Each structure stands twice: as structure tokens, then as C-alpha cells.
Amino acid sequence: MSDHDELESSVAAWVLGALEAGEADLVRTHIEECASCRETVMRLTRAIGALPLDVAEITPPAGLRERILIAAAASPDTATATARTRFDTKEPRRTLGPTNLSSHRPSTMAVFAAVAAVVLALVVGLAAGDLIGRGTTASPTVVRSALVGHQGLAGARASVINLKGDGVALVDFSGLPQLDPGRVYEVWLITAAGRADPAGVFVPDSNGSKFVLVSKSLAGYTQMAITSEVGPSGAPAPTQNPELYGNLT
Amino acid sequence: MGSEAPRGLADADLVAKLVAGNHEALGELYDRYGGLAYAVALRVLGDPGRAEDAVQEAFVKIWNHAASFDARRGSLRTWLLASVRNRSVDYLRGRGAHERQELELQPAMAEAGPRSDPWHEVSLSLERSAVREAMSSLPAEQRHAVELAYFGGYSQREIADMTRVPLGTVKGRMRLGLEKLSSYLQGRGLVDV
Numbered sequence: 419m420s421d422h423d424e425l426e427s428s429v430a431a432w433v434l435g436a437l438e439a440g441e442a443d444l445v446r447t448h449i450e451e452c453a454s455c456r457e458t459v460m461r462l463t464r465a466i467g468a469l470p471l472d473v474a475e476i477t478p479p480a481g482l483r484e485r486i487l488i489a490a491a492a493s494p495d496t497a498t499a500t501a502r503t504r505f506d507t508k509e510p511r512r513t514l515g516p517t518n519l520s521s522h523r524p525s526t527m528a529v530f531a532a533v534a535a536v537v538l539a540l541v542v543g544l545a546a547g548d549l550i551g552r553g554t555t556a557s558p559t560v561v562r563s564a565l566v567g568h569q570g571l572a573g574a575r576a577s578v579i580n581l582k583g584d585g586v587a588l589v590d591f592s593g594l595p596q597l598d599p600g601r602v603y604e605v606w607l608i609t610a611a612g613r614a615d616p617a618g619v620f621v622p623d624s625n626g627s628k629f630v631l632v633s634k635s636l637a638g639y640t641q642m643a644i645t646s647e648v649g650p651s652g653a654p655a656p657t658q659n660p661e662l663y664g665n666l667t
Numbered sequence: 668m669g670s671e672a673p674r675g676l677a678d679a680d681l682v683a684k685l686v687a688g689n690h691e692a693l694g695e696l697y698d699r700y701g702g703l704a705y706a707v708a709l710r711v712l713g714d715p716g717r718a719e720d721a722v723q724e725a726f727v728k729i730w731n732h733a734a735s736f737d738a739r740r741g742s743l744r745t746w747l748l749a750s751v752r753n754r755s756v757d758y759l760r761g762r763g764a765h766e767r768q769e770l771e772l773q774p775a776m777a778e779a780g781p782r783s784d785p786w787h788e789v790s791l792s793l794e795r796s797a798v799r800e801a802m803s804s805l806p807a808e809q810r811h812a813v814e815l816a817y818f819g820g821y822s823q824r825e826i827a828d829m830t831r832v833p834l835g836t837v838k839g840r841m842r843l844g845l846e847k848l849s850s851y852l853q854g855r856g857l858v859d860v
Contacts, residue, residue: 430842436816465848470748478705
């Protein structure tokens with residue numbers, strides 16, 4: 419058998435990716451020089467492209483779509499791209515503008531003070547550095563932070579992906595307890611001065627998870643916190659102490 | 668958002684939106700092929716968690732390299748599914764993606780023109796039916812050799828050892844199987860499946 423015949427006999431395996439590295443290199447080099455083998459590769463590659471269609475389609479796990487969108491949004495190429503456009507998700511959400519606390523009902527002020535206390539605790543380190551908000555900068559335009567649960571939400575976590583260039587953030591919640599009927603979780607953005615602005619409401623899925631799009635810039639906010647509020651629209655200001663919170667990097 | 672909903676776009680238009688950073692286009696790509704991509708990954712890996720990882724990597728790769736897509740070389744679906752399969756095999760063999768020759772970046776090398784196909788779901792169904800028919804028409808040993816390599820990630824030598832047949836016989840089975848599959852599909856006008 420000639421060298422050509424020997425190498426040609428492995429073209430099908432090469433197309434299938436069924437050669438060891440050294441063999442693959444030899445065959446690749448040969449294909450680059452041999453028009454006949456290149457033609458064979460083209461022909462067989464058509465068949466290779468068909469093979470995935472022999473598999474019965476399966477409904478992917480819930481959340482994979484959002485996971486991919488988040489991973490793409492957070493990928494380095496996205497972070498450095500200059501022509502990226504904003505994206506939307508199918509998550510139910512509500513976006514509110516900055517809240518004027520002076521217009522809030524009096525009872526919320528005490529709760530707001532509690533939120534402010536959380537902020538203070540974060541600032542002075544009473545909330546422990548191992549728990550809260552040690553986000554890392556993935557790029558100049560994509561910044562990650564973490565929210566950590568306490569007390570009743572001790573098992574809950576959230577990852578915040580702040581897409582600074584797009585003026586939006588994605589929050590991946592997990593481990594959230596199920597809510598009582600008629601209640602929702604509400605996302606709060608908190609300024610360094612302790613003002614809590616509502617940033618959306620959501621209900622987790624049966625696994626206690628949810629991807630939430632916060633479609634407002636996190637600029638000017640230092641913390642994110644979650645409370646349980648009356649649905650469907652939530653409250654204009656938090657009515658209880660937040661038990662899931664963290665610093666925004 | 669102000670961006671055009673990418674539903675029903677042909678490959679080239681969908682890719683243009685991906686290149687422009689339109690995340691809705693990535694969502695549309697997932698809606699079209701996510702189920703098939705996951706099925707391929709699960710077929711290779713047999714592990715739902717790792718299958719999810721492989722699918723995610725493949726989609727993000729398409730997202731990051733959409734500008735390198737050339738419709739003259741094959742469909743977006745072919746590229747995506749090849750990438751899913753390759754990522755899955757890499758996981759299976761504990762191989763880093765960087766070790767793989769990036770064949771999937773130049774997927775089909777077929778001469779098919781770009782497909783303007785708003786009927787992609789119907790088209791996909793017909794193509795899948797044809798592929799299944801074609802696969803079932805192959806002699807069992809040829810189909811087995813092709814499947815072990817493609818979905819099992821085995822090398823031809825490993826297949827020879829597993830099936831206890833000479834290496835030359837495995838090579839022949841692979842070649843014949845793919846040739847027949849190619850002829851069958853080309854005979855039905857499916858040059859770029």
C-alpha cells in the first residue's frame with residue numbers, strides 16, 4: 419500500500435475525529451496537499467454534519483437558555499465589544515425609578531432604617547467579610563458580585579452580573595424558600611447613604627431559583643438586597659429586614 | 668430595546684445579529700437548536716450536568732466567533748452541533764478544548780449555498796427523518812463503527828480493540844458508512860444537513 423493509500427484509508431477516521439493526535443497531523447498534512455483526499459473530506463463531511471440529526475431531540479433543562487445568555491453576556495468578548503446591544507429576557511420584571519422616601523408611608527421608615535443598618539454593618543465589617551459582596555472584576559464592563567443569605571434565607575445565594583456598558587444587571591438566585599401565596603421577592607438597590615430603591619419583583623421556580631434582569635444601571639448603588647413583599651407589584655420601600663444581601667463591586 | 672426580533676431569520680441574518688451582539692439572536696439560535704444540541708451532548712456524555720456545560724460552551728463559542736461563520740461552508744446548525752459534539756467528546760476524554768483541532772470552525776466544506784429557510788422547523792423534521800432512514804439503511808457494523816467514533820468519541824484503534832476486528836476493517840467500515848450516508852443524503856438533495 420502506498421503512502422497515499424495508507425493515508426487515504428484514514429480520511430474517514432480523520433473526519434470523524436477518530437485518529438490519535440500524531441496520526442491526525444499526518445492525515446491533515448496530506449489532505450492539504452492532496453486534491454483527491456480533499457474532495458473525499460468534503461463529501462464525507464456532509465455525512466458527518468448529518469449525524470447529530472439521528473439523535474432524538476430532548477427538551478433541555480429549564481434555565482439552560484438563561485444560563486447560556488448570561489454566560490455569553492459575561493464572556494470576555496462581550497465585555498470588550500463595542501458594538502454590543504442590550505438584551506432582554508423573558509423574565510417577568512418591574513422596573514421602578516428612584517424612590518422618594520419622603521413619600522413613603524411612615525411604617526416603612528423603620529424598615530428602611532434596618533436596611534441602612536445593614537449598609538452600615540457592611541461598611542464597618544460587622545457582617546463579616548467571608549459572607550458578603552466579594553465580587554471580582556471580570557473586565558472593565560462586566561462586574562460580578564455575590565449576595566449571601568442570612569437568618570431565614572441562610573441557604574439562599576445570588577450572583578450579580580453587572581453589565582455596566584448596557585446599564586443592566588443579571589441576578590442568578592438559588593436556594594430561595596418558596597413564598598406564601600400572594601407574596602413576591604423584591605430586589606432593592608441601596609445607595610451609600612442608605613436609600614433603598616426598588617428594582618423589580620420575582621417569584622422563584624419550584625427549585626428556589628430564578629434569573630432576574632435588573633434593567634437599570636447599578637451606578638450609584640453600593641448594595642443589593644432582597645425582601646419578601648406583597649405581590650404582585652411589591653412595595654415602594656422594604657417592609658422587613660433584608661435577609662439576602664451583598665455589596666455591589 | 669429597539670432591536671428587531673430575530674424570529675425566522677435565515678442563517679446569514681441571524682449570524683449578522685450575533686456578530687452585532689444581539690442577545691436575542693442567541694436566544695433564537697437556542698430556541699431553534701437547543702433541544703437538539705442538548706440531545707447530542709447527552710448522547711455523548713450520558714450526564715445531564717456535563718451535557719449542559721458542553722451545550723453552554725458551544726453556544727458561547729458561536730457567540731464569540733460568529734464573525735468567522737461562512738455560510739458557503741455549511742449551515743449554522745451544522746457548526747453549532749459539531750461544536751456541541753466536539754465539546755462533549757472533549758469532556759468525555761478529559762481533553763481541553765484547546766487540544767482539539769478546530770475543525771468545527773470550518774464545518775462542512777460543502778458547496779451548498781446559504782439557506783434562506785423560514786421553514787426551518789419543517790425542514791429540520793424532514794432532514795431528521797431522512798438521516799434516520801439513511802442511518803438505518805447502513806449495515807449494522809458500519810453504523811456501529813461510525814456511531815462509536817462520533818458519539819462515543821473512540822479512536823479507530825480503540826474501536827478495533829473493542830470490536831476485536833482488524834484496524835483496516837474498522838477504517839473500511841467507517842469509510843463505507845460515511846460514503847453511503849453521504850450518497851443517500853445527496854440523492855435527496857440534502858447536501859448540507
